[in-house]
Amino acid sequence: MSYDYDLFTIGAGSGGVRASRLASQYGAKVGIAEESRVGGTCVIRGCVPKKFFVYASEFSHAFEDSGPYGWSVGDVSFDWKTLVENKDKNIDRLNGIYITNLEKAGVELFHSRAILKDQHTVHLVGEGRDVTAEKILISAGGTPWTDESIEGHELGITSNEAFHLEELPGSIVVAGGGYIAVEFACIFAGLGVDTTLVYRGPTLLKNFDHDISEQLHKELEHKGIKLELSTIFTKIEKVDGKKHVSLTNGNKLVADQVMWAVGRRPKTVGLGLEKAGVATGHNGAIITDDHHKTSVENIYAIGDVTDRVNLTPVAIREGIAFAESHFNAKPTVMDYDFIPKAVFSQPPIGTVGMTEREARDAGHNVHIYRSDFMPMKNSLSGNPERMLMKLVVDKATDTVLGCHIIGFESPEMIQCLAIAIKHGVKKAEFDATCALHPSAAEEIVTLKVPSNESMVGKKHD
Numbered sequence: 282m283s284y285d286y287d288l289f290t291i292g293a294g295s296g297g298v299r300a301s302r303l304a305s306q307y308g309a310k311v312g313i314a315e316e317s318r319v320g321g322t323c324v325i326r327g328c329v330p331k332k333f334f335v336y337a338s339e340f341s342h343a344f345e346d347s348g349p350y351g352w353s354v355g356d357v358s359f360d361w362k363t364l365v366e367n368k369d370k371n372i373d374r375l376n377g378i379y380i381t382n383l384e385k386a387g388v389e390l391f392h393s394r395a396i397l398k399d400q401h402t403v404h405l406v407g408e409g410r411d412v413t414a415e416k417i418l419i420s421a422g423g424t425p426w427t428d429e430s431i432e433g434h435e436l437g438i439t440s441n442e443a444f445h446l447e448e449l450p451g452s453i454v455v456a457g458g459g460y461i462a463v464e465f466a467c468i469f470a471g472l473g474v475d476t477t478l479v480y481r482g483p484t485l486l487k488n489f490d491h492d493i494s495e496q497l498h499k500e501l502e503h504k505g506i507k508l509e510l511s512t513i514f515t516k517i518e519k520v521d522g523k524k525h526v527s528l529t530n531g532n533k534l535v536a537d538q539v540m541w542a543v544g545r546r547p548k549t550v551g552l553g554l555e556k557a558g559v560a561t562g563h564n565g566a567i568i569t570d571d572h573h574k575t576s577v578e579n580i581y582a583i584g585d586v587t588d589r590v591n592l593t594p595v596a597i598r599e600g601i602a603f604a605e606s607h608f609n610a611k612p613t614v615m616d617y618d619f620i621p622k623a624v625f626s627q628p629p630i631g632t633v634g635m636t637e638r639e640a641r642d643a644g645h646n647v648h649i650y651r652s653d654f655m656p657m658k659n660s661l662s663g664n665p666e667r668m669l670m671k672l673v674v675d676k677a678t679d680t681v682l683g684c685h686i687i688g689f690e691s692p693e694m695i696q697c698l699a700i701a702i703k704h705g706v707k708k709a710e711f712d713a714t715c716a717l718h719p720s721a722a723e724e725i726v727t728l729k730v731p732s733n734e735s736m737v738g739k740k741h742d
């Protein structure tokens with residue numbers, strides 16, 4: 282049986298593009314379809330534009346801090362349209378690079394929605410025709426979810442629309458307590474928007490180390506972000522151009538804009554998965570084995586569409602593992618251990634390895650090393666923002682199980698620390714490393730005394 286392609290990829294985001302380019306470079310005939318813009322969530326409506334917005338909003342804090350350093354910045358003003366235009370120009374540039382890289386690698390790109398017709402056939406909606414492939418890779422990504430059971434839910438935007446608002450709202454209510462909710466609340470607050478965060482639980486970022494989450498609460502409040510915790514929306518209404526949000530705790534909020542950030546779902550609806558026999562699970566995620574194979578022998582899936590670890594570098598590595606295994610005769614299994622993570626809140630969070638709770642639940646007897654301090658830069662500026670660093674160390678082996686930092690440049694620190702922690706670094710090796718002075722990062726090698734464990738245990742057990 283001969284097919285049009287050795288590999289056909291559905292979805293040209295970070296994972297799909299990397300897998301397709303590599304497979305093509307290894308000699309496969311590869312086609313890829315993208316219904317939106319090449320680059321996917323990360324480049325077009327996720328990590329990259331979000332980081333530009335984070336940078337933009339951080340300037341306001343820098344202006345505030347500059348006085349004691351001798352600066353008079355006078356009246357400052359911010360122009361939302363300038364930011365959006367320049368962000369879009371940069372996204373266009375990256376989108377172009379992605380397309381060029383696909384072309385250079387010899388991958389045939391279709392700007393079309395693609396739907397599975399059967400195990401080897403993909404229908405290209407935009408072209409009105411079918412193509413066949415020996416192997417099919419689904420990397421269709423995810424999409425923001427909104428709670429449609431809430432009356433007026435359609436009055437709220439998602440992160441997709443937040444990147445293209447005509448105007449910066451004067452006030453906003455953000456729903457959610459995860460990555461996107463926290464990051465966007467900080468972005469809007471930094472840009473001067475009166476911001477309220479509504480979260481259904483008592484603690485934001487509930488899967489992060491509890492000390493980090495607690496510190497985040499304090500820092501958000503310092504930044505003037507209002508928190509409505511342990512409550513959810515019951516209704517959104519539009520009254521005289523404003524959005525009125527009713528909450529289960531009885532409070533009513535009035536704002537110019539409402540944003541849903543209550544999770545993302547795999548983008549599998551209407552993909553023809555049932556026609557090809559591809560099984561899905563929770564939230565419509567495609568079920569795969571450790572080799573990214575779906576329930577169908579020749580169909581594979583990587584990235585957010587599998588709802589495994591929804592991070593760009595993970596999708597890229599899954600794409601590499603897939604291409605190496607199938608087109609370079611180098612069986613490669615994705616390693617999900619010690620994936621460093623960051624939340625670009627203000628201050629940001631960087632984390633790798635086990636939280637204190639995870640370590641204790643896994644049966645580790647742990648030493649906790651913690652430092653909560655005022656970074657040097659803030660001691661002059663008067664900014665009350667503090668920094669917290671925490672090491673979770675296995676008592677028996679001295680192995681560092683996890684590292685959690687909230688504060689200035691913590692994602693940059695964690696990326697480097699992750700190398701050592703992934704490879705089993707001991708606490709004694711931290712101690713044996715000379716500090717770099719003056720820096721905030723030096724604290725991590727000067728943590729000498731474990732904090733009062735019984736207190737930590739009592740507090741969180």
Ligand code: NDP
Nearest residue numbers: 457458459460461462481482542543544545591623624625
């Ligand atoms: P998250 O899973 O991080 O957070 C979703 C939030 O919505 C949680 O706080 C959740 O509550 C809450 N929620 C879920 N359902 C409801 C509901 N019915 N009513 C009210 N609240 C609800 O999802 P995000 O959308 O923020 O981000 C999606 C994924 O994208 C992340 O998990 C991450 O993998 C990735 N991402 C990574 C970033 C980064 O690396 N910096 C940035 C942005 C996204 P609860 O906590 O109680 O479950």
